[in-house]
Amino acid sequence: MGRPRQPLLSRERIVSAALAVVDADGLDAVSIRRLAAELGVRGPSLYNHVATKDDLLDAMVDTVVAEVDLSMFTGGPDWRGALEVWARSYRAALARHPRLVPALNQGMGRRPNALRQADAVFGGLVAAGWPRRAATEVGALLRFFVTGSTLGSFAADSPTTRRSTAARIRTWTRRTCWRVGSGRSMTPRSTPGCRRYWTG
Template structure:
């Protein structure tokens, strides 16, 4: 006879530790903090129940009394770094300024914890700090004449835009670390190649754009701010 099928469970509705015995030696917060330290140091692929258990000094099987699945650990980790948003000031009354402020904070958090980009999904949006963030974000949009669902889309779009920009920056930085020459040498060679390609006349529009910009290196801060402002403009009522 087949056993009973497993049922879905929300980690936040589960007691911090199940089972009988003496008072727990560790808290859920201890375990999550250890997992975040491992991920920050060695990446999300280094996070395993065995590694985290070793980090806090307990047996691997004991860890399952606190966190039943690795997916639950991931959800706890995402919520833990969501606590790093500073929302104490409350909405300013200027929804654009507030969204930019949140976007800047999101970028800083993702830079501190690059692994979080791989884990962020709508499925991990039910933790206490994630809910606090969403409530704050919606409060910042109170003065914006849009349906609630569109406001949620706005928050998701801003977050997704930040994730894309940070992921690209991290990928470029990782690539640069693996080069056997300097970044300046790499860019000089690539720049010479591109100029040669454009000189052939096969890419007139691209050549015109680069000529117009004067081949000035892009300022990442300017690009970030400009991109987010354009995203916000797309949600402003006509």
Template sequence: MARPRVPLLSRERIRDAALVLVDRDGLAEVSMRKLAAELGVRAASLYGHYPNKDELFDDIAAGIMAAVDTSAFDTAAWDLALAAWARSYRTALSTHPNFVPYLATGPGHRAENLRAADAVHGGLVGAGWPPRYATMIGAATRYLVMGSTVGSFAGGFADDIQVYRDRYPHLNQAHRLAAVADEIDTDSFELALTAFIAGLHATYAQVVTAN
């Protein structure tokens, strides 16, 4: 029998199938055996491409993080660059929210995370921030982005008015949130980001401008 021109498996195809499983079933439910079944192959076939699940997930993480844009730190003021990075970061992560918990583990061991951290830290220090503050700002922004992408706050409310009307009178409009979840979640992130950067301006005046 002639050999097929296109291999049955490739690293790209395995990554894509793994992300489908993560998006559908959640991170904890993905195994190499389940992934092999999804691809219609034996689990042993996967190990020629990825020796273990962590290497597969690290490759997926690199692909997601490669979409995060830090280029504004080369051209824009630190506050505008920080906002642009945070928005790009959130956009990249929000495409696969079930994968975010894995991205939150061991970021300092991945090249794409280190590339972004280097650009952010360099941009902030270049703008006058002391290195310690630059580190904290990068970490705090990461907390803000991660928290906003792990799950939908607005989408987590039931759409039954009776759930809230009698027992939680201050939440008497909560049943409406699910219908506008994307808008509420995005606007809430923007509110938090704007307030965060406004607070940083006050800190900048104290620790940088005043010295």
């Protein structure tokens, strides 16, 4: 049997093509018709590999999140350093696909690598002495902070392009509703805004 004239269609090829479309033209440009044209196939053949557009979106996001380094959360009690290194790695992965960022905060339960990342951050903070509730909330807050700062950094003429990720993390730490003690002493701040936060 002769070799096929073009590479066989696969989920990985479809996701890669979809990411290229998002990088070039944004999320709204992704469609089955567009991807079929990019890949040189008929539209219905894509459904053998991706069930829906949401399935494709989840796969794109999970592919990007898989690039994030999580090894720093297995190295000991230096949670400050671990958070900073993780945030830098996370932001670097998002910076390669900034137009995908708006889709990151949806559907985590369907994205294995996103769950793996959340578990790693949570586990690292708990191992360093954080209360479980605090570890969950701080991990989520910092994840949202990094995604938001990435969007801001890639906005036209944004002043945030001139600020380092480390500076943003320090600013975020000062503004959270946790008072950071020795690393094992985490107490809620008592400002009016934080009291409203803790009481709902």
